[in-house]
Amino acid sequence: MPAIHFERERKSLDVLPGTNLRTAALKSGIELYSTLHRVFHANLEMGPVKFPCGADVIEIVEGKGINARTPEEEAVIAGRWFLKRKVAPNMRLACQVAVNGDVTVRTMPVRELDKEETKQRVGFLGVVGGFFLLMALMLGLIGLDLVKLI
């Protein structure tokens, strides 16, 4: 029977092969989410489009008895919106890990910000945001002109 060792909590769980790591952790009272994410985390699914919350990041300290990480999972760990974080090869989303052998896990690992990529994203969003603001302003002026207020 595989065992999951939670390093920070100093707790071990014996689980059935194929057990989902997130489910096992939450069932035994091990917290995977930061305070903010405990309130706001949501995995959204709209047809074929999925928006996983990316809040249950863990680090596999030791052990190989788990399924492989997918590119989508890596993208979620890195962050899809404003902030881009560096992703170590042993970082996983707990909800995506199936345990088939002994593993040692570190919950809520410190994640380093990828400053260059984040700067580029913020710059791009600034340009796009400025464009939409300008368009809204022009539409507003056109609307005022139509009702003869200016």
Ligand code: FES
């Ligand atoms: S629970 Fe949200 S990504 Fe794992």
